Amino acid sequence: MNFEYPKEAVAFRAELRAFLDQEIPSWWTNLFAHDDRIIPFTLELCSKLAAKGWLTMAWPKEHGGGDADIWHQNVVREEMWRYGEPRGPQYMNLNYIGPAIMMFGTDEQKERYIKPMAAGEVIWCQGFSEPDAGSDLASIRTRAEDTGSGFKINGQKIWTSYAAHAEHCFLMARTNPDAPKHKGLSMFLVDMDTPGVTVRPIESMGGPVELHEVFFDDAEIAYDALLGPLDQGWKVAMSALEGERAGVGYAGLYGSQLARLLRFAKETQDGTGRRVSQRPDARGKLVRLRALNRALRLLMYKVVANQAGDGSVLVESAIYKTLAGDMSMQIAHLAMDVAGPKGFLLEKDPMVTLGDGAYTWWTHALPVQVAVGSSEIQRNIIAQRGLGLPRG
Amino acid sequence: MDFSLSFVQAQLKESTRRMLGDRLSTQQIREAEESADGFPRAVWEEGIQLGWSGISLPEEFGGGGCSLLDMCVLVEETGRGGATLPLVVSSGMAATILERSPRSGHRDRCLSEIAAGKIVCPALIDEQGRNEWDEVRLPITAEGQLSGKKILVPFASVADELLVTAVTPDGDTTIVVVDPNSEGVSITRHHAKVGVPMFAVEFNDVPVPVEKMIHRGEGARTALHAGLQTGSLLATAEAVGLCEALIKMSAEYVTVREAFGQPIGAFQAVAHPCADMRINTDTVRLLLHEAAWLVDNGREALEEIASTKALANEFFERLANDAFRVHGAIGYSNEYDLQLYTRRLQGFCQTLGETQESLERAAVALGI
Numbered sequence: 116m117n118f119e120y121p122k123e124a125v126a127f128r129a130e131l132r133a134f135l136d137q138e139i140p141s142w143w144t145n146l147f148a149h150d151d152r153i154i155p156f157t158l159e160l161c162s163k164l165a166a167k168g169w170l171t172m173a174w175p176k177e178h179g180g181g182d183a184d185i186w187h188q189n190v191v192r193e194e195m196w197r198y199g200e201p202r203g204p205q206y207m208n209l210n211y212i213g214p215a216i217m218m219f220g221t222d223e224q225k226e227r228y229i230k231p232m233a234a235g236e237v238i239w240c241q242g243f244s245e246p247d248a249g250s251d252l253a254s255i256r257t258r259a260e261d262t263g264s265g266f267k268i269n270g271q272k273i274w275t276s277y278a279a280h281a282e283h284c285f286l287m288a289r290t291n292p293d294a295p296k297h298k299g300l301s302m303f304l305v306d307m308d309t310p311g312v313t314v315r316p317i318e319s320m321g322g323p324v325e326l327h328e329v330f331f332d333d334a335e336i337a338y339d340a341l342l343g344p345l346d347q348g349w350k351v352a353m354s355a356l357e358g359e360r361a362g363v364g365y366a367g368l369y370g371s372q373l374a375r376l377l378r379f380a381k382e383t384q385d386g387t388g389r390r391v392s393q394r395p396d397a398r399g400k401l402v403r404l405r406a407l408n409r410a411l412r413l414l415m416y417k418v419v420a421n422q423a424g425d426g427s428v429l430v431e432s433a434i435y436k437t438l439a440g441d442m443s444m445q446i447a448h449l450a451m452d453v454a455g456p457k458g459f460l461l462e463k464d465p466m467v468t469l470g471d472g473a474y475t476w477w478t479h480a481l482p483v484q485v486a487v488g489s490s491e492i493q494r495n496i497i498a499q500r501g502l503g504l505p506r507g
Numbered sequence: 508m509d510f511s512l513s514f515v516q517a518q519l520k521e522s523t524r525r526m527l528g529d530r531l532s533t534q535q536i537r538e539a540e541e542s543a544d545g546f547p548r549a550v551w552e553e554g555i556q557l558g559w560s561g562i563s564l565p566e567e568f569g570g571g572g573c574s575l576l577d578m579c580v581l582v583e584e585t586g587r588g589g590a591t592l593p594l595v596v597s598s599g600m601a602a603t604i605l606e607r608s609p610r611s612g613h614r615d616r617c618l619s620e621i622a623a624g625k626i627v628c629p630a631l632i633d634e635q636g637r638n639e640w641d642e643v644r645l646p647i648t649a650e651g652q653l654s655g656k657k658i659l660v661p662f663a664s665v666a667d668e669l670l671v672t673a674v675t676p677d678g679d680t681t682i683v684v685v686d687p688n689s690e691g692v693s694i695t696r697h698h699a700k701v702g703v704p705m706f707a708v709e710f711n712d713v714p715v716p717v718e719k720m721i722h723r724g725e726g727a728r729t730a731l732h733a734g735l736q737t738g739s740l741l742a743t744a745e746a747v748g749l750c751e752a753l754i755k756m757s758a759e760y761v762t763v764r765e766a767f768g769q770p771i772g773a774f775q776a777v778a779h780p781c782a783d784m785r786i787n788t789d790t791v792r793l794l795l796h797e798a799a800w801l802v803d804n805g806r807e808a809l810e811e812i813a814s815t816k817a818l819a820n821e822f823f824e825r826l827a828n829d830a831f832r833v834h835g836a837i838g839y840s841n842e843y844d845l846q847l848y849t850r851r852l853q854g855f856c857q858t859l860g861e862t863q864e865s866l867e868r869a870a871v872a873l874g875i
Contacts, residue, residue: 116509399867402866406869409794416508434786434789438790495782504778
């Protein structure tokens with residue numbers, strides 16, 4: 116066992132931080148804030164990262180990657196999340212959409228789609244959840260019907276992040292309604308400007324720009340939009356989701372939040388004149404969360420190491436995601452407690468706390484518990500696939 | 508960054524699991540607990556032959572020269588096997604305290620004896636004190652006489668030597684070696700059922716010759732704290748093993764036991780606490796191994812060690828409880844084996860640092 120981070124990757128971390136410190140504008144807080152400048156900035160930054168060979172470092176060279184080792188790629192993941200994910204929606208391309216196409220795509224699909232991803236020029240969205248199917252993903256109803264000249268899509272997706280900005284959709288649809296539900300699904304790579312595709316934004320606690328409904332009304336796509344074998348989309352999707360869960364650098368984000376919270380606790384006095392950092396409850400919670408974040412980081416490293424060994428990371432990534440979801444709320448709740456009612460103030464208010472506001476930490480923490488597979492689903496996976504417990 | 512076990516660690520894990528699987532049934536665990544010794548002496552003797560008692564002592568004392576991390580792997584297995592052994596207190600804590608003490612005839616001899624399987628018990632908790640980390644109160648006179656009482660001393664009745672903390676009239680912490688068979692020492696077993704045999708040790712004007720005064724002053728406090736830190740990590744490793752045993756028992760039980768037409772493990776109210784057992788045990792193990800690795804590599808790890816203990820306490824207290832809850836009443840009966848592990852696991856939570864106190868120690872280490 117060795118808990119030393121590889122030296123070259125450590126040096127690269129310093130280089131990357133210096134670059135980001137320089138490139139990231141003062142108005143930037145994170146990807147989930149309300150600001151029209153966000154998406155254009157992320158596109159610009161991704162191009163710059165691509166030019167430096169830092170966007171798709173660990174992808175094979177033939178697909179625009181640098182064949183870099185996983186520890187360098189992991190540095191990018193951690194640091195990007197530490198800075199609030201300035202790669203923007205394209206982090207999804209890197210984490211799982213690109214890898215899914217590289218694993219299951221035809222040469223033509225790889226040629227068409229991977230290059231723009233590697234160049235940092237393209238935004239994708241994920242078409243999975245539906246109004247009647249979230250956790251029970253296999254029961255989706257969006258239908259892809261073989262017309263003889265291609266597929267015709269009818270249905271609706273919901274909670275689709277960045278759909279209004281996306282050029283393409285990584286879509287799951289039902290191709291065989293007569294087969295058992297897991298065995299009649301297929302994955303498609305769909306152009307968002309296909310006639311019949313409509314996007315409607317969903318206002319949410321997290322802000323107006325993130326989530327959308329996507330409607331498919333007789334949207335016709337070519338046969339070559341199918342990714343992987345017909346009716347075997349479940350396998351493609353599950354492999355993609357494992358990558359998505361493991362790919363978010365929560366420990367980087369939480370490390371940054373905890374550092375700010377620690378500073379804030381030292382600077383803030385309560386009504387008795389005591390610094391919040393001197394109160395036993397706050398002190399205890401801070402060191403506890405710091406320890407949990409060390410564990411979260413190590414869990415991510417463990418997943419990264421297993422992925423490199425081509426092992427399945429289904430259970431480990433479920434453990435990682437569940438812990439991240441629990442921690443996101445614990446950090447947010449502590450931030451709210453330390454800030455008190457001043458924590459209600461939003462970023463635009465001059466008296467806002469903690470940079471973007473404790474309340475904002477709370478609204479951004481909530482969805483970690485339900486997105487990309489809720490904590491309940493993750494616990495089912497750990498129980499059934501990790502411990503061998505029976506299904507109902 | 509590498510999470511795989513080394514060759515030595517894999518060997519230790521496999522051989523220990525096999526040995527305990529052959530030599531220590533749950534029936535034997537029960538008999539050992541009821542016995543006069545209070546622990547499975549035959550397993551200990553065989554463990555000595557396998558090198559357990561000196562595993563991470565320096566080779567110059569006849570030890571195996573292995574790392575603290577290696578010993579954590581060993582102790583996780585003994586914990587998993589339900590083996591209550593003096594490994595943590597003697598080969599772990601006492602050895603660490605002695606290693607951090609100045610070289611001397613007695614000190615060196617003690618270390619060699621520990622490696623050879625003699626039991627050296629730290630006697631730390633004062634009668635008026637609270638836990639092992641508390642300020643030392645037992646007085647030792649200027650002439651070297653001990654009078655007073657240490658309590659909750661594990662394995663004292665089978666100790667070959669006692670390693671006793673005391674305080675001089677001018678307030679110096681001292682660490683001394685006392686033969687438990689000497690005149691003026693009386694040992695009484697506590698009534699307790701957390702798995703480890705514990706004793707009150709009374710000292711009635713017990714003279715301590717100068718050569719048995721192992722350490723004194725600020726250096727003694729440092730040595731003592733190093734021992735407590737090592738002890739806390741090893742105890743945590745042992746507890747991780749207990750957790751694995753409880754997870755295994757719980758998963759098996761809820762897969763077989765049926766209610767309302769299906770195995771109860773198919774109900775999420777039962778399955779999700781089991782999932783949390785896995786999340787929490789893996790979390791603590793990672794932190795434990797990182798902390799042990801830091802210690803082995805000469806790095807400061809005070810915040811890490813203290814906060815790992817705090818998290819382990821919090822998670823494992825709950826794990827013991829959830830293991831009980833998914834079993835229902837059967838987990839309460841003595842005949843069923845669950846209680847052998849849940850009692851020991853609860854006992855860990857208040858050994859070598861309770862949760863709030865450990866968090867405070869971590870906060871101090873952080874500098875807030």
